[in-house]
Amino acid sequence: MDSFNSMTANLKARLGELSFNQKVLLGVVATASIISVAVFSLWLQKEDMAVLYSNLDPEDANAALEELAKQDIPTELKNGGSTIMVPESMVARLRIELAGAGVVANGPIGFEIFDGKQYGLTEFLQNVNFKRALEGEMTKSIETLQGIQSARVHLVLPQPSIFKKGDSGATASVVLRLGRGARLNESQIAGIQALVAGSVEDLDIDAVTVIDQSGKVLSASAQDDDTGRTESQLGLRKEVEDYLTEKATSMLDKALGQGRSIVRVDATLNFEKLTREREIYDPASTVVRSEVRNEETDPSTGGTSENSTTNYEINRTVEHIVGQIGGISTLSVSVFVDGHYEPAADGGGEPTYKPLTEDELGQLRRIVQTAVGLNAVRGDQIEIVNMQFRQVEDPLSANPLTDWMGLVTEYGGKVLLLVLLAVMAISLRRSLGRLVAGGGTAGAKGAVAVGRTGAGARAAAVPEVEAEHFDGIPELNDQVMGDIRDYAADNPERVAEVIQSWVREIDLSGAGRETVGN
Numbered sequence: 001m002d003s004f005n006s007m008t009a010n011l012k013a014r015l016g017e018l019s020f021n022q023k024v025l026l027g028v029v030a031t032a033s034i035i036s037v038a039v040f041s042l043w044l045q046k047e048d049m050a051v052l053y054s055n056l057d058p059e060d061a062n063a064a065l066e067e068l069a070k071q072d073i074p075t076e077l078k079n080g081g082s083t084i085m086v087p088e089s090m091v092a093r094l095r096i097e098l099a100g101a102g103v104v105a106n107g108p109i110g111f112e113i114f115d116g117k118q119y120g121l122t123e124f125l126q127n128v129n130f131k132r133a134l135e136g137e138m139t140k141s142i143e144t145l146q147g148i149q150s151a152r153v154h155l156v157l158p159q160p161s162i163f164k165k166g167d168s169g170a171t172a173s174v175v176l177r178l179g180r181g182a183r184l185n186e187s188q189i190a191g192i193q194a195l196v197a198g199s200v201e202d203l204d205i206d207a208v209t210v211i212d213q214s215g216k217v218l219s220a221s222a223q224d225d226d227t228g229r230t231e232s233q234l235g236l237r238k239e240v241e242d243y244l245t246e247k248a249t250s251m252l253d254k255a256l257g258q259g260r261s262i263v264r265v266d267a268t269l270n271f272e273k274l275t276r277e278r279e280i281y282d283p284a285s286t287v288v289r290s291e292v293r294n295e296e297t298d299p300s301t302g303g304t305s306e307n308s309t310t311n312y313e314i315n316r317t318v319e320h321i322v323g324q325i326g327g328i329s330t331l332s333v334s335v336f337v338d339g340h341y342e343p344a345a346d347g348g349g350e351p352t353y354k355p356l357t358e359d360e361l362g363q364l365r366r367i368v369q370t371a372v373g374l375n376a377v378r379g380d381q382i383e384i385v386n387m388q389f390r391q392v393e394d395p396l397s398a399n400p401l402t403d404w405m406g407l408v409t410e411y412g413g414k415v416l417l418l419v420l421l422a423v424m425a426i427s428l429r430r431s432l433g434r435l436v437a438g439g440g441t442a443g444a445k446g447a448v449a450v451g452r453t454g455a456g457a458r459a460a461a462v463p464e465v466e467a468e469h470f471d472g473i474p475e476l477n478d479q480v481m482g483d484i485r486d487y488a489a490d491n492p493e494r495v496a497e498v499i500q501s502w503v504r505e506i507d508l509s510g511a512g513r514e515t516v517g518n
Contacts, residue, residue: 049076050088052095056081064098110136131155138199142174142192147182151175155200170203172196177213186232189218233271236326240267244331244372251371252337252364260389262336265372268329276321285315331374333382337364338389356386 018026052075053064061081068075068086073094076085086094111133121129135153142151154173174192178184184192193208210219244265252261292309341351356364365384374380488495 048088049085050091052084052086052091054079054083056084067098067101068094109133110140127157131157134199138196141195142176145188145192147179147184148176149179150177153196157200169207170200171207172200172203172209174208174210175213176210176218184218193219233269237267237269240269240328241265244333247371248333248335248368251367252335255364255367256337260338263368264334266332266334268331270327270329271325273325274322276319278317278319278321280317280319282315282317286312287315289313330378331372331380333368333372333374333380335364335368335382335384336389337361337384337386339386353388355388361386 015023053060056064058081061077061084064084065075068084073086073090077083078085109132113129113133113136135155138153139151142148142153152175154175156171158168158170174196176184176192189210190205192210193205196208197203197205208219209217211217244267245263248263248265249261252263253259288310290311294307294309295304296307297304337356339353339355342354343351361384365382368384369382374382
């Protein structure tokens with residue numbers, strides 16, 4: 001208890017030594033600290049909001065908000081009202097409750113449509129429910145794909161007909177809502193078409209149309225014939241050229257070294273679709289098809305005659321030939337290779353370049369030709385040129401100063417910011433320490449140095465250690481005044497600090513402290 005009282009008395013004594021301005025500053029700092037701590041505590045207690053439902057229709061969003069308002073649950077709306085956010089700890093429970101109450105539909109309806117009682121439904125209604133269930137199941141599967149936010153599937157399932165000519169196939173349309181920045185390539189579109197076609201009986205892939213939310217037909221390229229569009233042809237050609245180039249380059253890099261060879265392949269592909277039917281007859285190969293024998297007897301003469309008819313079938317071969325699509329018609333390969341570099345004879349200086357021999361170039365030509373599959377019969381060509389490569393020096397590696405400049409540019413701002421924050425924190429800490437410890441001693445020290453401060457005020461503010469060196473106020477004669485003027489001329493900054501300390505020591509109530517010379 002005594003220690004607490006002494007601590008309180010010490011604190012009151014220190015606060016009493018502060019001037020009015022210092023007390024105001026200390027109060028502002030304390031108030032700001034309390035407000036900061038309170039705001040930070042409230043921020044920590046506030047629970048994060050999480051998404052309850054997204055991409056809701058206005059009707060579903062309205063029904064969900066009404067149900068949440070009945071339970072007094074705080075909500076937030078995002079994305080134009082299509083996304084509802086609630087406290088994170090309540091997301092799982094609210095989803096189950098709202099789904100059980102039927103407030104928000106949990107996605108498209110699939111075959112669960114048949115879970116309820118189906119009494120009294122006609123065959124037409126059963127067929128309609130089956131189509132709805134099939135569309136819902138395919139919609140669920142498509143929405144699981146990456147980049148697709150939502151989807152809708154429309155099926156046309158014609159009634160089967162006993163007449164073959166009147167029997168039309170099924171068709172389907174798929175509407176996709178892609179995510180922001182998402183884009184489907186041709187293989188993904190073809191996969192969606194295959195998924196829908198494989199889920200419906202007698203539905204061809206070409207009868208499935210896929211469009212996006214802007215109405216753009218995505219399946220146009222997939223619905224083309226086997227030749228594809230020009231874009232597909234160029235893409236296939238690029239894939240073939242890159243594949244063959246990689247095969248040759250990887251092999252030459254192992255043999256000559258990294259970056260010692262340049263390979264370029266130009267491939268001409270055949271995109272013509274040819275269907276030929278050939279029927280071959282072989283007269284030399286015959287087979288007896290049928291034979292008829294007739295015997296006749298003449299009653300008058302008693303003689304007999306015999307006739308026979310033999311039918312032969314000629315051997316026939318029927319061939320249906322379909323030309324290969326996307327096959328390689330011709331290849332042209334260009335190869336640049338570097339030579340050898342031998343060290344200088346004196347052991348210093350730059351190495352000497354030595355070109356490859358004809359035997360080495362012939363070996364390289366044969367292995368590249370075999371690697372890419374060149375065929376001289378179809379007119380493929382290959383050219384190998386030996387040439388000294390230009391040695392380009394990396395400017396970053398040649399100049400170490402550039403690396404340091406890059407590091408300074410990248411991290412200099414962050415380091416400078418941290419240093420400024422540290423300096424500000426240290427300065428603030430020292431300023432508060434001086435205020436609490438009864439600051440203002442600097443002005444007192446300056447006053448003693450020039451002999452301008454009253455003895456009564458100095459006795460209350462200057463520590464005891466400083467008072468031991470105080471010899472009293474000297475007499476203000478001509479010599480002392482001359483010394484003061486000389487000191488002020490030699491140390492104008494110090495004198496300005498002393499005058500500023502006098503101004504700070506003036507009481508705001510209007511009563512100034514007693515100064516020497518008044």
